[in-house]
Amino acid sequence: MNSNYQHIKVIGFDADDTLWVNETYFREAELEFAKLLAPYETANTIDQELFKKEIENLPLYGYGIKGFVLSMIEMAIQLSNKTVSNETISRIIDLGKAMLNKPVELLDGVEDTLKALSKTHRLILVTKGDLLDQERKLEKSNLTSYFHHIEVLSDKQDENYSSLLGHLDIKPSEFLMVGNSLKSDILPLVRIGAKAIHVPFHTTWLHEQVTENETKNKAYQTISSLNELIHIFNQPVTN
Amino acid sequence: MNSNYQHIKVIGFDADDTLWVNETYFREAELEFAKLLAPYETANTIDQELFKKEIENLPLYGYGIKGFVLSMIEMAIQLSNKTVSNETISRIIDLGKAMLNKPVELLDGVEDTLKALSKTHRLILVTKGDLLDQERKLEKSNLTSYFHHIEVLSDKQDENYSSLLGHLDIKPSEFLMVGNSLKSDILPLVRIGAKAIHVPFHTTWLHEQVTENETKNKAYQTISSLNELIHIFNQPVTN
Numbered sequence: 001m002n003s004n005y006q007h008i009k010v011i012g013f014d015a016d017d018t019l020w021v022n023e024t025y026f027r028e029a030e031l032e033f034a035k036l037l038a039p040y041e042t043a044n045t046i047d048q049e050l051f052k053k054e055i056e057n058l059p060l061y062g063y064g065i066k067g068f069v070l071s072m073i074e075m076a077i078q079l080s081n082k083t084v085s086n087e088t089i090s091r092i093i094d095l096g097k098a099m100l101n102k103p104v105e106l107l108d109g110v111e112d113t114l115k116a117l118s119k120t121h122r123l124i125l126v127t128k129g130d131l132l133d134q135e136r137k138l139e140k141s142n143l144t145s146y147f148h149h150i151e152v153l154s155d156k157q158d159e160n161y162s163s164l165l166g167h168l169d170i171k172p173s174e175f176l177m178v179g180n181s182l183k184s185d186i187l188p189l190v191r192i193g194a195k196a197i198h199v200p201f202h203t204t205w206l207h208e209q210v211t212e213n214e215t216k217n218k219a220y221q222t223i224s225s226l227n228e229l230i231h232i233f234n235q236p237v238t239n
Numbered sequence: 240m241n242s243n244y245q246h247i248k249v250i251g252f253d254a255d256d257t258l259w260v261n262e263t264y265f266r267e268a269e270l271e272f273a274k275l276l277a278p279y280e281t282a283n284t285i286d287q288e289l290f291k292k293e294i295e296n297l298p299l300y301g302y303g304i305k306g307f308v309l310s311m312i313e314m315a316i317q318l319s320n321k322t323v324s325n326e327t328i329s330r331i332i333d334l335g336k337a338m339l340n341k342p343v344e345l346l347d348g349v350e351d352t353l354k355a356l357s358k359t360h361r362l363i364l365v366t367k368g369d370l371l372d373q374e375r376k377l378e379k380s381n382l383t384s385y386f387h388h389i390e391v392l393s394d395k396q397d398e399n400y401s402s403l404l405g406h407l408d409i410k411p412s413e414f415l416m417v418g419n420s421l422k423s424d425i426l427p428l429v430r431i432g433a434k435a436i437h438v439p440f441h442t443t444w445l446h447e448q449v450t451e452n453e454t455k456n457k458a459y460q461t462i463s464s465l466n467e468l469i470h471i472f473n474q475p476v477t478n
Binding site: 060074 | 323325
């Protein structure tokens with residue numbers, strides 16, 4: 001095993017866009033939304049205004065599809081100057097229901113990696129968003145048996161991870177987080193002294209983007225596919 | 240201590256309507272909703288149809304205010320035969336935001352009880368609904384320091400409690416749950432061999448109601464106020 005990880009007791013995996021496709025579905029829903037509101041505004045403005053509305057509502061609604069749908073409805077009323085049809089609002093509600101009902105599409109190498117690592121480490125799923133939605137996706141994924149349990153956090157900031165480690169009763173140096181979001185899965189862990197491995201996904205929500213300056217000289221490793229974890233944990237300990 | 244509880248290691252407290260007022264706010268929102276839709280239907284029909292819609296959406300949306308708001312919007316469109324105004328839909332969204340922003344109103348004796356019991360037992364908050372909303376209420380309540388952590392379950396059925404006990408690494412006989420809902424906080428615990436104490440609240444959501452038959456001969460204790468827990472846990476052990 002890479003000596004950097006020899007004290008790891010628990011490995012946390014982000015779910016959305018680390019184990020399975022998620023952001024792609026939000027992008028598709030935003031495109032649909034822009035089509036529905038095309039009579040009122042340009043696609044570009046709709047996109048920007050929806051993002052602003054989501055961020056405005058985030059402290060109240062938190063992450064997840066239901067809050068996203070409520071923000072779309074609010075935005076539709078606002079951008080149409082209170083003239084949007086009931087039909088369109090129904091379509092927005094249906095967009096949300098379709099997102100909640102999507103099948104789970106696993107990313108490359110996920111199952112093999114979890115299978116291998118679950119033999120040597122306690123694995124947990126660490127995600128934000130709607131609890132029920134995440135539980136449902138985990139069940140659809142058939143990955144449940146590899147995880148000790150699921151931890152849904154209301155946000156993924158330093159303090160959320162610190163209280164998670166308190167709850168797990170382990171030291172920061174004994175925890176490794178694996179995920180696609182530098183902002184949510186990597187940098188908070190580096191700051192609190194835990195380990196982190198970044199697996200980029202091709203699309204990142206604007207809200208999750210970070211500047212180069214924020215990642216400069218930060219101690220985390222980047223891999224291009226989850227598969228590489230198996231090699232990392234199979235290397236002989238070198239010190 | 241009452242000998243029935245001498246092996247208890249962890250006490251779980253339900254939150255809504257056990258520690259603080261909640262159902263009352265849903266009843267108030269339903270009354271407002273019925274007023275908004277008064278042009279289309281009788282209050283009674285609106286109430287019944289909204290309940291049906293909530294139950295229909297429950298597997299998809301789960302518990303909590305955001306799903307409740309989405310069901311109200313869907314119902315408004317349906318009951319108005321697709322003629323409800325944007326104004327009314329905005330009012331429904333605002334109803335939801337007002338619910339999320341409500342101050343927390345503690346029930347009698349809550350703080351004294353938690354303070355006393357937290358000295359001798361590990362207390363956890365066990366609730367369903369939106370994670371962010373429940374965390375926010377816990378923070379507003381100033382009760383955070385009495386709890387080891389918060390467990391938000393997507394539902395409160397036997398299997399949810401069983402996996403909670405697995406996660407807490409304790410036996411059913413070492414867990415006591417305290418709550419206002421027979422369906423969610425009491426009967427599942429009795430069935431899996433844990434302890435349960437019922438503290439009724441004056442209003443119970445129809446979905447949480449149980450028949451007399453379901454509670455007959457079930458081994459749980461009922462108290463009229465949370466205060467009584469202090470006496471129960473202060474009694475000398477009698478066997």
